[in-house]
Amino acid sequence: MAMSPTKKRNLVFLAVSFVLTLLVFQSVKRALIGEPKEVKGVPDQVFYASDVAPILNEHCVKCHRQHGAAPFSLMDYKKVYRKKKTIRKVVSKNIMPPWPADPTYSHFIGENILTDDEKEILFKWMDQGARFGDSSKLPEPPVFSKVSNLGEPDVTVYLDSFLVKGNNRDQFMVIKTPFEIPQDTFIRAIEFLPGKEQLVHHLNADLLLYDFDAKADVMDGNRVVDVEIHPMEFDEEFKQLKVYNDDGSMPYRYHSAVNYLPGVMGTIYPEGVGGFKVNRKSSFIARDIHYAPIQEDAWDRSHYNIFYAKEPPKRLTKEMMLGTNGISPIRPQLIIPPDTVMTFKTLYRVSAPISILTVNPHMHLLGDRIIAYAVTVEKDTIPMIRINRWDFRWQYFYTYPKMLKIPAGATIVVEATFDNTTNNKNNPYNPPRTIAERYDREGAGMRTTDEMFQFIITYLDYEDGDENQSLVYER
Numbered sequence: 117m118a119m120s121p122t123k124k125r126n127l128v129f130l131a132v133s134f135v136l137t138l139l140v141f142q143s144v145k146r147a148l149i150g151e152p153k154e155v156k157g158v159p160d161q162v163f164y165a166s167d168v169a170p171i172l173n174e175h176c177v178k179c180h181r182q183h184g185a186a187p188f189s190l191m192d193y194k195k196v197y198r199k200k201k202t203i204r205k206v207v208s209k210n211i212m213p214p215w216p217a218d219p220t221y222s223h224f225i226g227e228n229i230l231t232d233d234e235k236e237i238l239f240k241w242m243d244q245g246a247r248f249g250d251s252s253k254l255p256e257p258p259v260f261s262k263v264s265n266l267g268e269p270d271v272t273v274y275l276d277s278f279l280v281k282g283n284n285r286d287q288f289m290v291i292k293t294p295f296e297i298p299q300d301t302f303i304r305a306i307e308f309l310p311g312k313e314q315l316v317h318h319l320n321a322d323l324l325l326y327d328f329d330a331k332a333d334v335m336d337g338n339r340v341v342d343v344e345i346h347p348m349e350f351d352e353e354f355k356q357l358k359v360y361n362d363d364g365s366m367p368y369r370y371h372s373a374v375n376y377l378p379g380v381m382g383t384i385y386p387e388g389v390g391g392f393k394v395n396r397k398s399s400f401i402a403r404d405i406h407y408a409p410i411q412e413d414a415w416d417r418s419h420y421n422i423f424y425a426k427e428p429p430k431r432l433t434k435e436m437m438l439g440t441n442g443i444s445p446i447r448p449q450l451i452i453p454p455d456t457v458m459t460f461k462t463l464y465r466v467s468a469p470i471s472i473l474t475v476n477p478h479m480h481l482l483g484d485r486i487i488a489y490a491v492t493v494e495k496d497t498i499p500m501i502r503i504n505r506w507d508f509r510w511q512y513f514y515t516y517p518k519m520l521k522i523p524a525g526a527t528i529v530v531e532a533t534f535d536n537t538t539n540n541k542n543n544p545y546n547p548p549r550t551i552a553e554r555y556d557r558e559g560a561g562m563r564t565t566d567e568m569f570q571f572i573i574t575y576l577d578y579e580d581g582d583e584n585q586s587l588v589y590e591r
């Protein structure tokens with residue numbers, strides 16, 4: 117029997133609205149239970165192979181694997197079994213995985229936090245006798261490359277290999293790594309890979325661009341200087357390394373063009389989002405590379421990978437630094453008397469709108485907590501980042517899932533609290549002493565015992581729609 121056109125239309129309409137209702141229902145449900153994490157629940161019987169290994173693979177093994185940054189691997193049953201007591205301790209106290217940023221304030225790419233269910237699975241597994249289970253259910257272990265975690269680099273530049281002394285002390289260096297490429301071009305991403313992950317504790321490197329005629333030989337000069345004393349400016353080291361142009365001026369410098377911390381797999385933004393320029397003659401300058409204390413001499417040979425942009429980027433990545441050495445003063449001046457807990461502020465008003473990619477809060481051993489937000493002209497608050505329990509060891513560069521727009525006229529406010537009492541386990545002095553920023557080389561203060569309060573922002577000049585642009589890199 118033939119259907120009348122109206123009936124047909126009604127049926128189609130019904131079908132469409134049914135599907136739409138389903139979709140709406142699904143998304144409401146998703147909103148209620150709090151996407152994006154898929155909720156798996158806690159099984160009655162918990163086993164290593166099916167339940168625990170997947171959690172460790174997702175949250176732990178990027179550091180806890182053979183030759184990884186952590187002192188032991190969590191990739192095999194026996195090792196995990198042996199460590200179960202300490203795992204319970206550090207997981208229940210939220211010490212591991214290390215992720216200082218408060219997820220109730222703002223979110224970042226690579227956020228590494230165990231859900232309550234995941235913690236319960238780990239604890240239940242231990243309570244039930246830490247059984248292995250069915251080996252066919254073991255997940256594929258994740259693969260990590262010694263060469264690159266971001267793909268096929270266009271250029272790889274090796275740091276000179278050198279001997280890290282086995283003197284059981286922290287060692288800080290300034291390392292120059294010059295290179296030449298066939299022509300000036302644009303870079304999309306730079307990645308640093310340590311030669312030995314347990315040795316390299318962290319790295320902050322700038323990229324220097326030389327005008328072709330400004331420096332005859334970029335390869336000239338020493339490559340490494342030890343820095344026992346923390347310099348605020350690196351003039352002496354730069355002279356020793358022959359970093360300056362032939363006429364003594366400073367080449368163009370991208371601050372913090374590349375950063376590394378254990379477990380950080382490199383930042384690459386989607387194609388077309390920001391980028392750097394790079395010249396025929398260029399150099400990396402690791403102004404802050406920290407080697408962890410070791411007992412026996414060991415060689416390290418780390419490298420940088422450069423990924424070219426397919427097209428010249430429309431907007432170059434910019435950087436601003438608030439606080440110490442930066443564009444905004446610290447109020448009051450950063451002097452922390454003994455036996456005090458003190459909060460300092462630094463404020464910066466943006467005259468034109470910006471789109472923030474990444475933020476990096478930086479303090480030393482007296483750091484206690486830090487918060488950054490922007491206040492708009494209409495007095496709206498835009499949360500940026502909050503760290504409730506500062507951990508000197510884990511100073512990430514935090515990248516937003518979508519660019520964070522700060523409108524014109526808004527003021528960025530950063531408040532840092534320092535604890536100079538004996539309650540602070542990391543206080544380098546007992547009894548506590550006055551600690552301040554140090555702008556000179558007098559007094560031979562070891563690097564970490566001086567204080568800093570710095571907030572680095574990498575951003576683009578704002579364009580319409582930026583706030584919807586995802587920064588998650590899809591391979």
Ligand code: HEC
Nearest residue numbers: 175176179180185186187199202203206212213214378379
């Ligand atoms: C970003 C790197 C990183 C990640 C991710 C990480 N760890 Fe660690 N872990 C370390 C380092 C480094 C140490 C050595 C101690 C230190 O330096 O804090 C450590 C130490 C430990 C310890 C020993 C603590 C002690 O007091 O002896 C345990 C247990 C541990 N981690 C468990 C875990 C578990 C479980 C996870 C995942 C849920 C995890 N870690 C994720 C880097 C990491």
